Amino acid sequence: NPPPNRHTSDKNCEISSISHVTMSPSRQNNFVSSYLFPLAKSSYSVISAFCTEDNVLQCISYINQELASLGLCSTYIEATSPEGTGLNAVPALNAIYELLQIHRRTMSTVEALEKEQLKKSSTMELMQTSNTRLKDQLELSIREKSGLHEMERQLQLKIKTLQSCLKTEKDEVQKLQSIIASRASQYSHDAKRKEREAAKLKERLSQLLVDRKDKKLAIDVLNCLGRSDGKRGHWKTAKATASHEGEMYKSLLSDYEASQKSLMLENAELKKVLQQMKKEMIHILSPCSSSGRGATADDSQEQHHDSDGEEKMGDTSRETLDQSCEHAREQLTNSIRQQWRKLRNHVEKLDSQVSQVQNQLESNKEMIPLETHEDEMERMRCEVQQCKEFIHAQQQLLQQQLNTSFDDETAALLNDCYTLEEKERLKEEWKLFEEQKRNFERERKNFTEAAIRLGREKKAFEEDRASWLKNQFLNMTPFTDRRRCSSSDGHSALSVSNEPEIRMSSVKAQLAKSSTYTTFSTPRSSQSGAVPSTPELYRTLRLIPESRGRCSDLSIFSMGEDENSLS
């Protein structure tokens, strides 16, 4: 929607007011005036000037013309009556509506144009700023360029100065060298002078020494020696000197002959080697030229050379004859050079051919392997895809698993399910354990009670025994008090068995009394007065085998001891 323009909004109000106005039929006569009333004050006078009650028809026709010119032929205003005071509302409204549409359209275009204009102005600004910026940059770069020019100029100057320095240094070096040379000559001259002086001194000295004669130089030998080679000494004669000369020349000549011989041998060897090389080179080159490889021009050349070579082959025989001949030697070296050149060219040709062939091979290689290469690639891609899918599936499963474990309840449930069996087993085992524990406690209690009983019985038995023995003893003597043994009167040692039973029963009764003592749980050494300690109980158990029968209902716990040990 176009932004509400104050003008149009006013017009809207006006339209609404107009509609209000036209709706009310009572105000039909004052239609034009009321129509005029809500309009803007500025345009009030214009409208009033345009249409009055008299020229309504003309106004209508004019307006129709205007509408036609605007292209709204279908909406003509019609008058209600031929006098022209009224107005047909519908076409008029239509026309107004159309006009408003036109107006709106024009307004929108105006807006658009304004927008356009704004845009363009902003871009214009932008361009201007960039233009100024570029201008600045250009200036800067121009300045830089001039700076660099300056630097270059300075460096050039520097180079020139350095070059001149170098030149001066070189000149100096030369000068110094000449100085050295002059000084050297000076030095040698001085040295010579000094040497002459010294020689003079030496002469003088030797003269003096010779003249002195105070200490003669002498040799004192016991007897003369024979010569080392056994021969007699020779006189110095001209013949001798000549013979010496002769000997010297002989030795020199022999040495020269020896060296010449060795050089000749070497020469011969080398020549042989060269000829061999030449032959081989010819051999190598000849079959190649006959196979017809290479350009025809080369072929003809080679043919020509080959013929040359054949000529040379003929010459070799001559060469072998004139080995020392200079001409022959030159021939040989020239022919070798030729052959070598040929061989080199041939090798170069071969090289280029080989490289060509290699290129071809390489390009060929690319063709065939490419197809297989493509197949391989496809296969590998499929494989990769499969693997990816597989991995993906695995991942999903793993995710599921992981996800479920995050839910605590279900996880707990699951864990419960897995461990249920184990729990049951554990419970059972616990039960067993508890039972066993209880049993153990019970038996321990019984055991200790029984032990205590036994202890007491033993005590009582011992007392009885002691008293019985005492009675016996007393009975044996005339001074025994019959009174004391009244209970056991007439009893002899034979009837001992009865008495212990009686005693036992009494003891039993005593023990039965003592069974009421249940206050001991753990036998302690501190209660040894009232309750015997566990080791004592053990001891008593061991000592009284009969008591074993009493504690036969005891499940004897091996508190570190075997059952066997008790027997």
Next chain:
Amino acid sequence: MNFSEVFKQSNQLCKVSPDGKYLATCVQYRLVVRDVSTLQIMHLYTCLDQISHMEWSSDSLFILCAMYKRGLVQVWSLEQPDWHCKIDEGSIGLVSSRWSPDGRHILNTTEFHLRITVWSLCTKAVSYIKYPKACQKGIDFSRDGSYMALAERRDCKDFVSIFVCDDWHLLRHFETETQDLAGLEWSPNGCVLAVWDSCLEYKVLLYSLDGRLLSTYSAYEWSLGVKSVSWSPSSQFLAIGSYDEKVRIINHITWKKIAQFEHPATVESTKAVSQVTNFVSLINSLLLPHLDEICSLPVQIPVVKPDPDRANPKIGVSVLAFSSDNHYLATKNDNMASAVWVWNMQKMSLEAVLEQTSAVRCFQWDPRHPRLALCTGNTKLYLWSPGGCVAVQVPTEGGFQVHSLNWHCSDNSLILLGKEQLCLCYMETDEEDK
């Protein structure tokens, strides 16, 4: 490897007779002659003063003892211990004394090099040679002993005189194109005489036996020149070591340089170092094999820069030694004094660099095998052969510092000289197979 006991010696005078049977040592003024195999004293002679120089005659029958301070030379005979000979130079002084190749003449150089006196033991005759030159090596006998070349200087010019040793007849006398002749040496075949100039000028001249100039060789000018010269045993090559730390090899056919050996401070060639790292320890209980440092490439050799202001700077190749079979050349560069370079003459390339812990004092090739013995002044003896190298500790109490060594001419043994001691080292014969 066996070591003998240690004997006393003075002045590093200890020489084996040319026939290899006897060993002569000087202890102060005594001359002790021992049998080489048993080391028992055969003869004992007493001289009049401390012996400065001792030399065997070529036939191993006589020994010369020179006492420079007194100007005396005494000659002793092995066959006849009673025989004596005393040469007194008088007030003219004595600077050097040597045998002639025939073993019957003694050449004494007087003080100030005024003249050389030739004494004959056969005839008691005396001859004089005037104007001998006082230089590094002014006199040389050819290998077969028939000729003697002598450098002379007259009127500020150098001359060479060639004498026939038989009767001291002057064969040739010619001027040399040198500024200041420093030395001369016969080629082993006796046909060519190499003459070189002092270090101020690089110039090596080659003269034929009859005095003709065969060739001149000069590698460069102005800088210090030739420091040492050596012929190969076959006379094929002449090695020239110079102050620029290089050795140039001249061939006998064209007398032109065929190879140049440099001694850089950094050795890059793998082949060279592979020899250094290849150790073979000898199977002998007496040995205490000591592995020297194995270097990895590139090897950096310690360099000692010499004092630029002093004369005769310690720089350049000062020692050249060819092996007896002509295959190897051992060199020592003075500013890398702890390294000995061994070059392969067949391939004309570096064979090995033997780097020691201190400056090498002495090295010598075995006269029969391609084996190099060297010492650095410590108690060890170092041996190098193409198969490998080994260091042997000299097993003596009190530490025997090896200052110099000499190979026995034929017996496969070494004479090691300390400061005042000497010791013999016998190699085992199975080493010949290695």
